[in-house]
Amino acid sequence: MDVNPILIEVFKNRFASICEEMGMTLMRTGFSPNIKERRDFSCALFDAQGEMIAQAAHIPVHLGSMPLSVQAAIAAQPMERGDMVILNDPFKGGTHLPDITLVAPVFADDEATEPSFYVANRAHHADVGGISAGSMPLSTSIFQEGIIIPPLTFVKGGEIVQPLLIFFLNNLRTPQEREGDFAAQVMANVTGVKRAQELIAKYGLDVVQQYADVLLDYAETVTRTAVSRIPDGEYEFEDFMDSDGITDELVPIRCLLSVQGDTATLDFSASGPQVQGSVNAVRAITLSAVLYVFRALITENISTNAGCLRPLTVVTQPGTIVDARFPAAVAGGNVETSQRIVDVILGALAQALPQAMPAASQGTMNNITIGGYDPHKDRPFAYYETLGGGMGATRHADGESAVHSHMTNTLNTPVEAMEYAYPFLVREYGIRRGSGGAGAHTGGNGMVREIELTADAEATVLSERRRIGPYGLQGGEAGGKGRNVIIRRQDGTEVLDEQPGKFNACLHAGDRIRMETPGGGGWGEK
Numbered sequence: 284m285d286v287n288p289i290l291i292e293v294f295k296n297r298f299a300s301i302c303e304e305m306g307m308t309l310m311r312t313g314f315s316p317n318i319k320e321r322r323d324f325s326c327a328l329f330d331a332q333g334e335m336i337a338q339a340a341h342i343p344v345h346l347g348s349m350p351l352s353v354q355a356a357i358a359a360q361p362m363e364r365g366d367m368v369i370l371n372d373p374f375k376g377g378t379h380l381p382d383i384t385l386v387a388p389v390f391a392d393d394e395a396t397e398p399s400f401y402v403a404n405r406a407h408h409a410d411v412g413g414i415s416a417g418s419m420p421l422s423t424s425i426f427q428e429g430i431i432i433p434p435l436t437f438v439k440g441g442e443i444v445q446p447l448l449i450f451f452l453n454n455l456r457t458p459q460e461r462e463g464d465f466a467a468q469v470m471a472n473v474t475g476v477k478r479a480q481e482l483i484a485k486y487g488l489d490v491v492q493q494y495a496d497v498l499l500d501y502a503e504t505v506t507r508t509a510v511s512r513i514p515d516g517e518y519e520f521e522d523f524m525d526s527d528g529i530t531d532e533l534v535p536i537r538c539l540l541s542v543q544g545d546t547a548t549l550d551f552s553a554s555g556p557q558v559q560g561s562v563n564a565v566r567a568i569t570l571s572a573v574l575y576v577f578r579a580l581i582t583e584n585i586s587t588n589a590g591c592l593r594p595l596t597v598v599t600q601p602g603t604i605v606d607a608r609f610p611a612a613v614a615g616g617n618v619e620t621s622q623r624i625v626d627v628i629l630g631a632l633a634q635a636l637p638q639a640m641p642a643a644s645q646g647t648m649n650n651i652t653i654g655g656y657d658p659h660k661d662r663p664f665a666y667y668e669t670l671g672g673g674m675g676a677t678r679h680a681d682g683e684s685a686v687h688s689h690m691t692n693t694l695n696t697p698v699e700a701m702e703y704a705y706p707f708l709v710r711e712y713g714i715r716r717g718s719g720g721a722g723a724h725t726g727g728n729g730m731v732r733e734i735e736l737t738a739d740a741e742a743t744v745l746s747e748r749r750r751i752g753p754y755g756l757q758g759g760e761a762g763g764k765g766r767n768v769i770i771r772r773q774d775g776t777e778v779l780d781e782q783p784g785k786f787n788a789c790l791h792a793g794d795r796i797r798m799e800t801p802g803g804g805g806w807g808e809k
Contacts (some may be wrong), residue, residue: 554591722805
């Protein structure tokens with residue numbers, strides 16, 4: 284069949300629009316602020332083998348790893364019409380347990396006997412059990428982090444499998460909210476299946492599959508061109524995690540980038556061994572970080588799909604911080620270690636392309652979870668949020684302030700939504716002036732969020748860049764380090780209790796928790 288360049292553009296946008304509409308359905312029907320306000324979810328379209336064809340502009344750490352979950356679902360559970368498979372196992376393509384993936388087959392028509400495509404969405408649930416509210420604990424094993432879901436049939440013939448749903452809900456702290464978010468994920472997939480079938484009905488299955496393959500090949504070609512612009516050679520970079528939350532030891536992440544022609548190998552084998560705490564990353568997260576960085580090198584408006592990874596070889600050593608083995612604790616690997624992997628890859632690329640790479644952005648997602656019982660609404664609650672910070676400066680401009688960067692792409696939870704949904708009062712929310720690294724171009728500033736509790740609760744924070752600030756480049760200074768503080772009143776006076784980057788605390792009504800996020804690194808000598 285001949286390839287029409289106009290239809291290449293048509294299908295690129297049609298495939299992407301399916302994923303975007305899935306996301307809109309999920310956002311508008313979700314129950315939790317984490318879904319409907321922060322949009323902590325991702326949607327994508329896959330071919331019959333589980334290769335990603337298209338994605339919406341959602342969360343990078345989800346999207347690069349989701350193909351492994353889809354492939355695990357396909358291998359474990361043959362899917363018929365109306366079926367959907369659920370899973371969250373990080374060692375089967377997941378990221379961490381709160382990220383639950385739902386996969387649905389797309390049958391071309393009523394006579395088709397095998398799926399032609401799959402749609403999937405991944406959503407971060409604010410609680411999936413475990414030893415602390417919010418399921419982002421200071422854990423030492425995955426068994427402490429929540430319910431582990433292998434690939435299971437969650438929807439059969441269009442109906443949710445009620446015994447399985449009841450089992451899930453009985454293991455979670457906020458069952459009503461979780462049930463609503465599960466239903467939203469189901470409807471997002473229903474939307475994706477419907478739109479994909481409409482596309483097949485209009486153009487025919489052979490044509491749709493042909494252009495899916497063409498877009499994969501085109502993404503590969505463009506990525507090879509981008510890689511070929513990097514000078515051949517070997518480039519090394521090392522950076523560190525502040526700690527694993529259990530000990531105070533720095534955790535090294537190392538990348539050896541080897542470029543030859545239009546191919547690149549990224550070898551992380553020399554990274555530190557997996558640790559006791561929860562900052563271990565599974566290999567799927569490392570693949571996500573690599574896909575994100577190299578996709579960012581591409582200026583052409585292409586589909587982000589599996590073709591982008593074809594020119595790249597990723598080498599990891601099982602049992603290390605970037606390729607953890609079961610039953611490692613992994614809750615923080617998805618959100619914190621993914622950011623450092625990006626910093627390390629960009630640091631290596633900065634040696635090859637010194638004028639093109641930005642200084643380090645904040646390098647953390649500043650995860651905060653607060654959970655307990657809300658006496659005002661007479662029900663349990665679980666709040667989760669990641670906080671923005673400073674972006675790294677570039678050769679051309681200062682860094683942006685108080686934004687999410689790199690492996691996260693969520694919004695903030697508006698103050699009004701927080702105070703409506705949870706027993707909180709937001710006492711301060713603004714830009715952390717002066718926290719960006721100095722340089723010819725200044726790094727972006729971090730932000731400040733201070734929350735007062737109106738009910739007793741448990742809080743857990745997983746954050747980074749509290750000991751080592753985000754690096755500057757070309758003579759620019761490092762960004763300001765982050766800071767975590769609990770503020771209590773004792774005998775009529777305020778007591779500031781400085782906290783490490785990772786901590787768990789029992790708080791009482793009237794206590795405040797304050798997070799000051801890192802600034803971005805500066806670029807160039809001032």
